[in-house]
Amino acid sequence: MGVVYYKQNKNILEPHLSWDEMRLVYVSFNDRQETLTPTAVHCHEKNLELQYICGGRGNLRIGSRLYEVQEGDLLVYNQGELHDESADPEQGLWFYNCGVTGLNLPGRPEGELIAPETSPRIHAGEMAGVVESLFKLLYAEVERDLPKNEQITHDILRVLISMILYQLPKECQLPPREKDRLLIACKDYIDSHFMEELTVEKLAERSHMSISGFAHQFKKIFGFPPIQYIIRRRIGEAQRLLFTTDLSITEVSVRVGYDNISYFNNQFKRFAGMSPQNYRKSKVGAHQFKKLNKLLLHHPI
Amino acid sequence: MGVVYYKQNKNILEPHLSWDEMRLVYVSFNDRQETLTPTAVHCHEKNLELQYICGGRGNLRIGSRLYEVQEGDLLVYNQGELHDESADPEQGLWFYNCGVTGLNLPGRPEGELIAPETSPRIHAGEMAGVVESLFKLLYAEVERDLPKNEQITHDILRVLISMILYQLPKECQLPPREKDRLLIACKDYIDSHFMEELTVEKLAERSHMSISGFAHQFKKIFGFPPIQYIIRRRIGEAQRLLFTTDLSITEVSVRVGYDNISYFNNQFKRFAGMSPQNYRKSKVGAHQFKKLNKLLLHHPI
Known part of the structure; x- marks a missing residue:
C-alpha cells in the first residue's frame, strides 16, 4: 500500500540540458x-x-x-x-x-x-x-x-x-594499465585498418613483442587471438553494410578487405551461420527493408 | 523478433500544447x-x-x-x-x-x-x-x-x-436522456448542498415526482437510494477533509452536516469500517502525514 505525496517545485526543468535536437x-x-x-x-x-x-x-x-x-x-x-x-x-x-x-x-x-x-x-x-x-x-x-x-x-x-x-547506479572503471597501452593501440590500429592486409608478424612488431607473446597477451585482454579479431572486425563491418546500405555483396566484400568473394562468403557463413544474402534478408525483412531504403535516401545510418 | 526503423522528423513538438505549468x-x-x-x-x-x-x-x-x-x-x-x-x-x-x-x-x-x-x-x-x-x-x-x-x-x-x-481508444457517450435531466439536477443539488438538512420529500418535490417514484428512479440511475447517496456524499467529503487537512474530527463532522458527533462517528464507521481517527492514520500514515502537513501549508489539495 502507500500514498506518496509530492512537493511542488517551480524550477523542475534542467536549465543547461537541451533536448530539442535529440x-x-x-x-x-x-x-x-x-x-x-x-x-x-x-x-x-x-x-x-x-x-x-x-x-x-x-x-x-x-x-x-x-x-x-x-x-x-x-x-x-x-x-x-x-x-x-x-x-x-x-x-x-x-x-x-x-x-x-x-x-x-x-x-x-x-x-x-x-x-x-x-x-x-x-x-x-x-x-x-x-x-x-x-x-x-x-x-x-x-x-x-x-x-x-x-x-x-x-x-x-x-x-x-x-x-x-x-539515477541508475554507475561504476567507475580504472584507466587501462600502462603495460596494456601498446596492445590497445595495436587493437585500435586493427579497428581502423582492418580492410588492409594485416599479419600477426607486423602487428607484433608494432607492439615491440614476440609473435607468440603478442598473440597470447592480445587474447588475454580482448578475448580473441589477433587473426580472429581481424576477421570479427571485418565481418562486423560487412554486417553493418549489409544491414544499412544496398551495396552488392561483392562491393561489401571488397570494402571490408576481401579480394576473393567466395572466401568472404565462407568466412561470413562460418561466423553468422548464414550467407551474406540471407543475413541481409533475415535482419532487415521484406517489409522493413523498404522502409529502410526510404530512410537511407535522406538519413544514412 | 524485429527491427523497427524510424523516420526522423524536424517538427516533433506540439506547437500549441504547453506543458510548462503541469x-x-x-x-x-x-x-x-x-x-x-x-x-x-x-x-x-x-x-x-x-x-x-x-x-x-x-x-x-x-x-x-x-x-x-x-x-x-x-x-x-x-x-x-x-x-x-x-x-x-x-x-x-x-x-x-x-x-x-x-x-x-x-x-x-x-x-x-x-x-x-x-x-x-x-x-x-x-x-x-x-x-x-x-x-x-x-x-x-x-x-x-x-x-x-x-x-x-x-x-x-x-x-x-x-x-x-x-493513442488510447476512446468511446463516445450519449448526452443524458431528457427524462433523466431533472434527476441529475437533483443529484447536483445534493452534491452542493449535502451539508444542509435534506429530506427525500423536499428532493422529490424539486423533481416534480412522487416520493416513491423519485426514490426508485434515483436508485436506478445513480446506484443508491437518495438517503444513502446523501450519506456517501457527506462521508466522501469527510474523508477528503481527514485526508488533506488537520481539522479536528468534530470540525469535520460539522462541516459535512452532522451536529451530533457520535452519530457521525457511527455513520463513518459503518461506511469505512473504522473510526474517522483511524481512517486518517491508516490513509496518511505517520511518515506521510508529516510530509502532507508540510505540503498543505503552501499547497492545499
Missing part, C-alpha cells in the same frame, strides 16, 4: 533465436546506442574492455564506440536496442552519454522492470506507428536518458 | 486490502486525477454515470468532477492514482483532459502493460525520492497524457 532513429528487439547470428565488431558513427538485456547471458566487448552481461543490464554505446557481442551459446541473449542522435551534453562530444571513466554497463537493479518497460513502449510506439509517436518517443528518451544520468 | 502533486497505490475502506463521493477541486486499475472489479460513479471497471482500465477524473468508488466485495479492486495540476488544453477549462462527450473510462487494451509501468515508475520516482525526480515525473506525465490524448 531524436530516436531506430529501436529493435533481438530474440533468443537471433543469438545464432551475432553481430561482430561494429560501431555507429552517427548515433548513440542504448541496449537493455532482457535475458540470457553473454560477453560484450566495448572499446578495449570485456563485460559479462545478463538480465537487467543496460549498456551505453557512445557514438562511434566499437563493440562486439558474444552470446552464451547455451542460454542465448535477448535484448532491446535503440539508436539516438542529437544528444549533446554540456562539455562532452556529441553522442557521449557515459564518460570514459564510467563503466558503460549499468546494473539497473530494482529499476530494471521500468527500464525494460520504457524500451517496450518505445518499440510499441514505432512498430505500431501510433499517432504522435514522435513526440512520445522523444519524451520516453528523455526519461531513459535522465535515469541514466541521474 | 506538475505531479501526488501518486498513490491502493492495494486490495484498502478496498475495505473505500472512498465515497468526492472530488479534487485543484487537480486532475488519473487512475489505473491493476486488478479486481468495481463500479465507479463519475459525474452522473456508473462505470464497471476492471484490470487495464484507465480513468480520467477532470478537475472538480465528483466521483465515487465501490469495489466488488469479493474480488476487491486495486489501483494507482495520481494527481496533476496545471494542465491547460487549448479551448478547454483548466484540468479538463477528457471532453464531456467522451467516456472517462478508457480500456487501455494491448497498451495496458506500458500504462501500468508508467504509473509504477511515477510511484517509484516519488516514493524513493530519486534524484531529479521532478524532471522525470514531468516527462512521464507528458507521455501518459499524450497517450490518452492521441
